[in-house]
Amino acid sequence: MTDIKEHRLRLLLEAAEEKKSLKKAKMALSKGRTPIDAVLDRNGIPITSRARIEERIPVITLHGDPLEETDAYVYLGRELRCDGSIMTELRRRKRAAWAAYGSIREVTAHLQDSKIRAHLFDSHVLPALCYAAETWPLTSTAISFIQTTHRALERSLIGTSLPSMRQAKQSSEDVRRISLLADPINYIRRAKHRWAGHVLRRDDDRWSTRVTQWFPPPDLTRPPGRPPARWRDSIEEYAKMPYRVGRSTRSSATRVPYRHWTTRAHDREDWRNCDPRGIAR
Template sequence: MEEQLNTLNIKSKVVGLKMHKGKTKFMTNYENDDTIQIENVSIEKVQKYKYLGKSTCMKDLTKEEVDIRIRAGWSCLGRNREIFLDNNMPLCLKKQVYDQCILPTMTYGCQTWSLTKIIGNKLKVAQRAMEREILGIKIKDKIPCKIIRQQTHIKDVVLFAERQEWNWAGHVARMSDNRWTKRATEWQPRIGKRSRGRQPLRWSDSIAKVKGRLWHREAGDRNRWRLDAEGYILQWMDEAS
């Protein structure tokens, strides 16, 4: 890892970039006392790090990340409250603001989420509450979610996240320049033992369940991969319902 970071530091200087040693951190998926230095400066070892608004950790933090995204979505709705609570504002314009501002905020980084039924339901509950807020109705009014969606016509947050994940998986599979993204996705550990109990869900497991473990080969055909997206999403929704 130290060799890779030093290589990155050297290559960065070539294109006029400078690595900030104080903001650079490193993590490992095993316990050790290793230290890393770049130009005689020690790099801090951390268990979790936030970069570009997204938490990065060796453990699956999808549940925590979704909670953060939901709070960010509500904050975004609050900043646009004058639009959503304006009775004179056409609902089609409110939908446009929601799909372009709040939905991307709620699903930021969703391409690498390990979506489960529990997490998907949490996103749906938050979105339904936002829809009721936009329409000015209360949960005690007992209006079916289907009727509410027919009025708002906003994009379903879970379907949107699943489509983003599918598109990202195809993009990674088609990478041909040996980038770290592709190498990390296809990496298989050669040492260590399998831990007891059920293994954590990986972001690509749901795709492999539909297309098999060799899904990255089929992703090479961009047009076919796009056509298969609907089947993947429908199957995921059937299993989650």
């Protein structure tokens, strides 16, 4: 790619120095492009159909069995997609959560103790809803989807509905005080916090640690537009505040020197103190 750009720039500069038309020089460059061999048929005619292009791709086999090309697959219970989208995975988590709730509904419907009922829900349904959430980027869409699903499950648990809540003038906070359930977003943030510390304290040079500590080269430019939410954004949101325990402020003399969150994660005690629901908050 760099050689092509240098060739294009060199020809345009030569045309400018010789006072020739830049438009004609660009047209000559455009006509000089030739299709690559991979998209030519046997007669040398370019292939424009995607189906025919895929026919030319050699079949990859493993132990004699052909490997099927796919845009998404499920690994260890979590769906991975080539485009990095987690919307279909969120729908899978929603179905798994309702299935887990269905397995305990018969018991929770007859429990009178709210604490036992909440403990049963948080130990069965919440892990199914937030499975592998420590690897998610916490976008506003993901947060809204998880909250909506969890509130629907919460209403079913205590035997109410949205019309009943409106008639009784109850809010979601009122229902949460009745159900005593854990907040799913706090659950995900703590899971991400534990996972980040675990990954960065590894010393066996695994790929997950390398990817987490990787930084793009300084000469790399990102495409225009708003960048997508990254996995580390929700961690940097609270871990970048290196305040001591107590009522310290940004101008306080007790403020500790700034350390990047990847450095703080190597210190288990320091990383525990900047927990999103810990004492350092």
